[in-house]
Each structure stands twice: as C-alpha cells, then as structure tokens.
Amino acid sequence: MKTKYWLLAIWILIVFALHQDVWNWTKTGPLLFGLLPPGLTYHLGYSVLAAITMALLVRFAWPAHLEDDDANDQQPPVKKP
Amino acid sequence: MIPSIVVFIYLAIILYVGMFAFRKSTGSKEDFFLASRSLGPWVFLLTVFGTNMTAFAILGSSGLAYQRGIGVYGLMASSSGLIIPLTIFLIGTRLWSLGKKHGYMTQVQYFRDRWECDGIGTLIFAVTALMMIPYIVIGMMGGGHTLDSLSDGWVPYWLGGAIVAIVVMLYVFFGGMRGVAWVNALQTVLFLCFGAIAFYLISRNLGGYDKIMAEIAADPKDSTLLSRARISPQEFFSYTFIPLSAMMFPHMAIMCLTAEKVTSFKRTVVWYPICILLIWLPSVYLGIVAAHQFPGLKLGESDDVILRLLSDNTDVIVAGILGAAIMACVMATDSQIMALSAMFSQDVFAHYGGAKKFGEKAQVWMGRAFVIVIAIVSYALALALEGQKSIFDLAIRFGFSGFAALAPVMLAALFWRRSNKWGALAAVLWVVFTMGLLWWLQLHSNGIAPKPGQPPVPIFAELGGLFLRTPMNVTIFGYMPVMFMCLGSAFWMVLVSLLTPAPSRATIEKFFPSSKPALFPSS
Numbered sequence: 001m002k003t004k005y006w007l008l009a010i011w012i013l014i015v016f017a018l019h020q021d022v023w024n025w026t027k028t029g030p031l032l033f034g035l036l037p038p039g040l041t042y043h044l045g046y047s048v049l050a051a052i053t054m055a056l057l058v059r060f061a062w063p064a065h066l067e068d069d070d071a072n073d074q075q076p077p078v079k080k081p
Numbered sequence: 082m083i084p085s086i087v088v089f090i091y092l093a094i095i096l097y098v099g100m101f102a103f104r105k106s107t108g109s110k111e112d113f114f115l116a117s118r119s120l121g122p123w124v125f126l127l128t129v130f131g132t133n134m135t136a137f138a139i140l141g142s143s144g145l146a147y148q149r150g151i152g153v154y155g156l157m158a159s160s161s162g163l164i165i166p167l168t169i170f171l172i173g174t175r176l177w178s179l180g181k182k183h184g185y186m187t188q189v190q191y192f193r194d195r196w197e198c199d200g201i202g203t204l205i206f207a208v209t210a211l212m213m214i215p216y217i218v219i220g221m222m223g224g225g226h227t228l229d230s231l232s233d234g235w236v237p238y239w240l241g242g243a244i245v246a247i248v249v250m251l252y253v254f255f256g257g258m259r260g261v262a263w264v265n266a267l268q269t270v271l272f273l274c275f276g277a278i279a280f281y282l283i284s285r286n287l288g289g290y291d292k293i294m295a296e297i298a299a300d301p302k303d304s305t306l307l308s309r310a311r312i313s314p315q316e317f318f319s320y321t322f323i324p325l326s327a328m329m330f331p332h333m334a335i336m337c338l339t340a341e342k343v344t345s346f347k348r349t350v351v352w353y354p355i356c357i358l359l360i361w362l363p364s365v366y367l368g369i370v371a372a373h374q375f376p377g378l379k380l381g382e383s384d385d386v387i388l389r390l391l392s393d394n395t396d397v398i399v400a401g402i403l404g405a406a407i408m409a410c411v412m413a414t415d416s417q418i419m420a421l422s423a424m425f426s427q428d429v430f431a432h433y434g435g436a437k438k439f440g441e442k443a444q445v446w447m448g449r450a451f452v453i454v455i456a457i458v459s460y461a462l463a464l465a466l467e468g469q470k471s472i473f474d475l476a477i478r479f480g481f482s483g484f485a486a487l488a489p490v491m492l493a494a495l496f497w498r499r500s501n502k503w504g505a506l507a508a509v510l511w512v513v514f515t516m517g518l519l520w521w522l523q524l525h526s527n528g529i530a531p532k533p534g535q536p537p538v539p540i541f542a543e544l545g546g547l548f549l550r551t552p553m554n555v556t557i558f559g560y561m562p563v564m565f566m567c568l569g570s571a572f573w574m575v576l577v578s579l580l581t582p583a584p585s586r587a588t589i590e591k592f593f594p595s596s597k598p599a600l601f602p603s604s
Contacts, residue, residue: 012167019160020318028298028307034291037307040151043159044362050162050354057170058347066178066343 008061015053019046084392085232087401088408092248095264099252102260113257113445114186114423120339122348124266129349130356131265132336132416133165133327134272139364140223144384146368148533152309153368156320158361162354164324168488170350172328173337175495177346179592180338187420188334188491189428195494196502197588199432204509205487206428209331212483213417214462215476217455220414221246221463230388231404242463245408249415250456253422254449258339261415273359275402279395280363283370286394290370297373306369311534315559316551322563326484329491332420380533380552414459422451475523478554479516486512486566493574498593504578508570515566519555526550 024039032041106112120128146153176188185191189209193202224245225238236244252260284290297303305311327333340346364387371386374393378386391400426448430436436444490508493500526540530550537549537556549556557565583589 012163015163016321019155019163019321020314021155022314024309025314026308026310028304031291031294031298031307035294037151037294039307039309040154040362040366043155044358046155046159047162047354047358047362050159050166051351053163054166054170054351054354057167058350062347063174063343066174 004060008057011056012053015049018049021046083397084401084404085228085236087398088228088231088405091402091405091408092244095267096248096252098263098267099256099260102252102256102263105259106257108442108445110426110441110445110448111186112259113448114419114426115180115335116257116259116262116339118181118339119341120262120345121341122345124262125340125345126349126352126356127266127269128262128339129169129333129336130353131269132261132332132413133330134269134360134413139272139360140384140387142361142364143368143371143387146306146365147372147378147383147386148380149311150306150308151365151369152312152317154361154365155309156312156317157323158357158365160321161324161327162357164321165327165357166350166353168325168328169337169346169353172491172495173334173349174343174346176328176334176337177340177343186335186338187424187427188331189424190432192490192494192505193432195584195588195592196505197584198502201502201505201509202428202432204506205490206424208483208509208513209329209487210421210424212476212480213331213421214459215480217414217417217421217459218462218466219477220417221459222467224408225463226385227388227404227408230385231401231408238467239464242460245414246456246460249418250453253415253418253452253456257448258335258419258423261419262336262339264415265413269356271402271405273356275399276360276363279391279399280367282396282399283367283390283394287370287374290366293370293373297369303372303376306372313559316556316561319561319564322485322561322567323481324485325488325567326481329484329487330420331424332416335420335423336416418452418455418459421455422448425451475520479519482519482561482563482566483512483516485563486515486570489567489571489574493578497578498589499583500574500578501581501584503581504574504576507573507577511569511573512566515562515569519562522548522555526555 021039021042024042027038029037031037036044107117109117111117142153142157145157176185176191179185179191183191183194185194189202189206192205193199196202221242225240225242228236228241228244229238232241252264256263287293294307298307309317328337337346367387367390368383371383371390375386375389388404391404426444430447431444435447487509490505493504493508522540526538526548529538529540531538531552533552535552537551537559539546540548540550540555546558549559555562
C-alpha cells in the first residue's frame, strides 16, 4: 500500500481517538458565546473535522477503479468485423 | 387543530410527489426497486441522509438529552459523523459497483454469489427482515402518537396510525424507489429549513438561549446536563460501534444501489457529517432547554419535549410545519417498507423460481403486493400492541447492535478474498446467539434495574461486574454489548474462514479480478 494510504489510515485512527475527549468530561463552563458548553463545542468541531477527513479521503483515496468500471459499462459494445 | 391541518396538507403533498414519481416510471423491476439507478449527487445525498434520519434522531435524541445532557451529541451524533460516511465510502461505493456490474438489487443477492451458498443468503434475509419489522411498527406507532399530539386528541391514535399507513403505502406502491427517494429528499430539505426557523423562534420567545444556559449552569442539580457526567466513559467509547450498523440496514444498502454514478457518493461522504451536525445539535440542545422548561419528566415521557417546546413557543402555523417535518421523520418507514419489498421480491420470489415462471412484471407486482401486506400487518401490530411499545423500543436498540455486528461479514465479503461461507455462517450465528442472550438478560434483570442517576447493579452477584444492569441497558463490564458482538463476529469470521476451504478460484476471480485492487487504486 502506498505511503499516502498509510498516512490516511493513521489520520483516521487519530480522528477516531480524538472522539474520546476525557478532559471535557465534567466541565460545564465556560460557555462559548454564552451558549455552548465545552463538551458540545468540542464535538461540534469534531463533526467539522470528520467532514474534513472525508474530504481528504475523497481527494486522496477515491476508488477511481470503480469509475473506470462505470465508464466501461457505459461504452457501447465494440462490433466485431 | 391548525397544526394537524398543516400536517394533512403536507401528507397530501408527499402523496402527490409519489404519484408524480409513478408517472416517470418505466414499469421495469430496476425502475420500481432502484429508480433505474439514476439518482444524481444532491438527491442522493438528501435521500441517503433522509433515509437514515428516523424519528429517533429528532424526538429520541432530544428526549435522551433531557435525561442525560449534552453528551448525547458526542455519544450518538459526532461518532456517526465519522463512522457512517466512512462506511459509505468503503462499503457503499463497492456495493454500488457490484450492483451495476452483476445486476444485484439487494445485498443478499451479493452474499449468495460471494459465499457460493443459497442458505447463507436466506439466513441473512431472515435475520435482517426480522430485525427490520420493529422499526416499521414503531414508525406506525410514532405516526399515530404524533398526529394525536399535534391535533390535541382531535385525530386519535388509531386514526393517525391508519392515515400514516395509507399514505406511505400509496406512495411506495405507486412511486416505488423513485417516490421514496423524492419524498426523503423533500423531507430533509423541509426539516433543515423549518427546523432552523423554529430553533430561532423558540429562542426569541424564551428570551435567548444564553439566558437559559446561564440559569442551567447556576443550578447545581441541572448543571450536570452541560457536561458528560451522566454518561460513563465505557458507554461513551463502546457506543462508537453502533454506527457500523448503518450500511448493514437493508434500506441503506439498497439506497446505495440507486446512485447514477459512483461520483454521486463524493458529495454524500463529505457532507454527511455536516448534515448530522445541522440536525442533531439543535435537537440535543433543545433537549437541555426543555429540561429547564419542563422539569421532572421521566424516561419515556421526555420523548415529546420538542413538540412541547414548539407548541408553547411558536406560532401555530410554524408549529404545524415543523410538526409535518417531524412527521416526515417518523414516516421514515417508507424506505424500510421499500427495502423489505425489494428483498422479498428478489431474494425469495425471484430466487425460488417466481421470476422465471411469471416474468419481470409479475415480480414488480409481487413487490407492490408485499408493500400492502407489510403496511397492513405493521398497522395491525401497532394497534394491537400499543401498550407494548417498550418491547419494540427494546427490539430496535438490539437491532442496532445486531446490524452493527453484521458489519464484519460485509467487510470480509468485500475486502478479504480468503473469507468464505463458513466464516460468514459462524459470524451470523454468533450475532443471533448474542442477541438472544441479551434479550433474556434484559428481561431477566428488569426487576432490579436501577433508577436514573443510580449506579449499575450486577445481574448475577457471583459473576461480579460481568453483566451489569443500568436504567436502560445490560452492559458487559460497563461496556455496551455491541462492542463484544462486533469483535466476536470479526473473530469467528476470521477463525472459521481460515479453518475451512477457501472459496473457489472462479468466485475469487469474479469478485477480486487480478487486474483490480481490492481496497485502493494502485495509482
């Protein structure tokens, strides 16, 4: 497997681990903008991080071979001479 | 009264959408069951998300946040924001490709070919169909209760359930998968738009969320709702296995076959976490606000706090429109009925000779007939067992764990060429056995279940902390059983596959052509 796939796999493991924010467990403040408790702010950011992670996967690990299959399926059959 | 009229207008609109989809239909089985594999990127994103956004996401999450605080967002939503799009990326795209290449319309068809065995496909069909039925019944019950609540009893439970059953049955019957997809896309847009408006109006009416949050933070009893103190670290960690269930739900797997191109998945994968954020964060937040507004509700009673906030703090028209959107989520039964219909038609009727004997049109009509049968049976169960709702709630909770524990079977089928039918059979039997054991443990320990806020209780004193009973669940050393179910399923899949003969060379070459990479492109 190429280096970039290993790096992406390690990145996903890091993001998965970051979900366990034990340091926020009992914190009730300060509230961000007077509205969001720390634990909720963190996981709001985590959702954005998940979206960025997915964008990285789509950009660098897209299964392009499935697109090739799709294109081949849509080509008209070659007529035999 | 007025909110229920708005809901009826909404139901009429989605019925029209279903009928309009019927006018676009070609009559083929691919068209009825898979919308001719023609959904573009935006409709596909909204449909896949709408399909997975059930009543639980809206009503259940706010009800649970009412009891357990903001940690519910991290527990259920943010982990789903990573795991579900990841499984769509890894599993959904491959299923789509296999479906297009080999003509598969359900995942059971794929399993039958991949494992070179009819029986394993039939077993997976039976297990998944059984796990789906409680969802459909709960959807009918939810429809009846929501209409009853929105109309202040003017539309009774039995009538509300009947109306929901008839509307869903009609647009699925006529519109097929295209009707389901369009209705799901519409409901997602509607909920995002009107949910934002209602969120703002509730805040304005209550004098601002900052004021409410300050009051909650200052109250020693309620302030724990702003932290994760009411959720244990073990539960928080092990719950991350639950989103693995997403791609094992038949309606989600079948929905993946409806994309026009594999590139349609790109937008879905990237935007899915943001969609979850937009729906779940306000729902959880409103659950906390409701705890301040309506204190003292017990488990189960808190499930309708969003409806209470709406009716107390918004204009009746807005309450009606958002009630319609909530109704739409409650009615996510459409894609589940569609999936069961497709599975019955393909995996039973066609597979056992019906298609050859009676032809493709009969297969489509058989699918339509099955839609009617499921709707009637589910409605009858919703009426007869109204008082047993907790049993269905329990079945759904177990269903999530069961579907999640089947994920190793799918991953092995797609990415491990050495995996075989014996490994798959062992994994499925493990899932069936553990679900049965948990069901028994849950019922066995109902009498000793602690009240919310109290510590877990050992179910068998001589086994120490092995099986613990919390107010709602059975845990294993404090962890959710789903974690052990998934790890056990993967273990049996690997061990039994390695101890038994590999699949035939023809099957391996069919699903893992030597010219194609199994997981990632080579360039």
